[in-house]
Structures are given as structure tokens and as C-alpha cells.
Amino acid sequence: MEIHLTRSPCMLEKTTRINFLYDFYQALLTDKQRNYMEMYYLEDLSLGEISESFNVSRQAIYDNIRRTEQMLEDYEKKLGLYQKFQERQNLLKQSKELLSEQKYEQVTAIIDQIMEME
Structure with a gap:
């Protein structure tokens, strides 16, 4: 099963929010989380391209990105910097x-x- 994260125009607002949250809270993330988020959100690489770089499954990348997004949202709920x-x-x-x-x-x-x- 192959998972694709699509970036439709309606996703632009979410992407912008995640980028801002990342700017505010990246120091609280692990190196791996920062790498995945930068490659996916800033460099616009696909899950497949990221998974090849780290020699892990696309599912692992997808899961890590989703968990990291949730962490960023949790930090924002607690700290409110954004x-x-x-x-x-x-x-x-x-x-x-x-x-x-x-x-x-x-x-x-x-x-x-x-x-x-x-």
C-alpha cells in the first residue's frame, strides 16, 4: 500500500501553519523529526524521495511527519507562540x-x- 500526501490548494493554509509552527518550535524536535519536516515541507520532497534518503519505508516517513505535526500543534496549544x-x-x-x-x-x-x- 502506497500513501500519498497531496498538497491541494485547500492544503495551503495547513502547510503555511505547519511552517510557522515549525519555525517557532523546531528546537524542541529531534534531528530526525527536523530532517523529515524540512525535506517534506521546505524542500517539497515526496515521501518516496525522503524514504530513499533514509532507507526506511514511506509509511515510516508518513507516520513520523504526522506525529511531528501533532507535536507542533500540542506545543502551540501549551505555549501559544504562533x-x-x-x-x-x-x-x-x-x-x-x-x-x-x-x-x-x-x-x-x-x-x-x-x-x-x-
């Missing part, structure tokens, strides 16, 4: 818009919010 990043980005965008409208008091309030997040 969520805080997104919140900061949204607040900075709002600040920029408010600055262009010269609403300085509202910008100051947003800066206070950002500082409280840290």
Missing part, C-alpha cells in the same frame, strides 16, 4: 492604519497591548 505572533501582527497593522489617520491615542493604546503580551 497565536501571539499573529495577534502582534494584527495590532501592528492596526497601528499603521491609525497612524496614517493621525489617531495617536489609539496607537498608544495598541502599543500598550503589545507590551502587555510580552
Whole structure:
């Protein structure tokens, strides 16, 4: 049985999320997990190509990638680094818009919010 992970347009959001989670939490992964994730998500290699590189089955690669994705999601649930990043980005965008409208008091309030997040 051969397993394929397809990357349809609807998977783009998941791939983007996993890439961000990987950026935030890669230091918490093993070398093997980092290698598999980088090859699959960053280098866009197939399960077959990765399995040949490590001389293991495609199923083993698939299982490891899925477990690692779940670990990244678990780290995010506990630590929330990606969520805080997104919140900061949204607040900075709002600040920029408010600055262009010269609403300085509202910008100051947003800066206070950002500082409280840290």
C-alpha cells in the first residue's frame, strides 16, 4: 500500500501553519523529526524521495511527519507562540492604519497591548 500526501490548494493554509509552527518550535524536535519536516515541507520532497534518503519505508516517513505535526500543534496549544505572533501582527497593522489617520491615542493604546503580551 502506497500513501500519498497531496498538497491541494485547500492544503495551503495547513502547510503555511505547519511552517510557522515549525519555525517557532523546531528546537524542541529531534534531528530526525527536523530532517523529515524540512525535506517534506521546505524542500517539497515526496515521501518516496525522503524514504530513499533514509532507507526506511514511506509509511515510516508518513507516520513520523504526522506525529511531528501533532507535536507542533500540542506545543502551540501549551505555549501559544504562533497565536501571539499573529495577534502582534494584527495590532501592528492596526497601528499603521491609525497612524496614517493621525489617531495617536489609539496607537498608544495598541502599543500598550503589545507590551502587555510580552
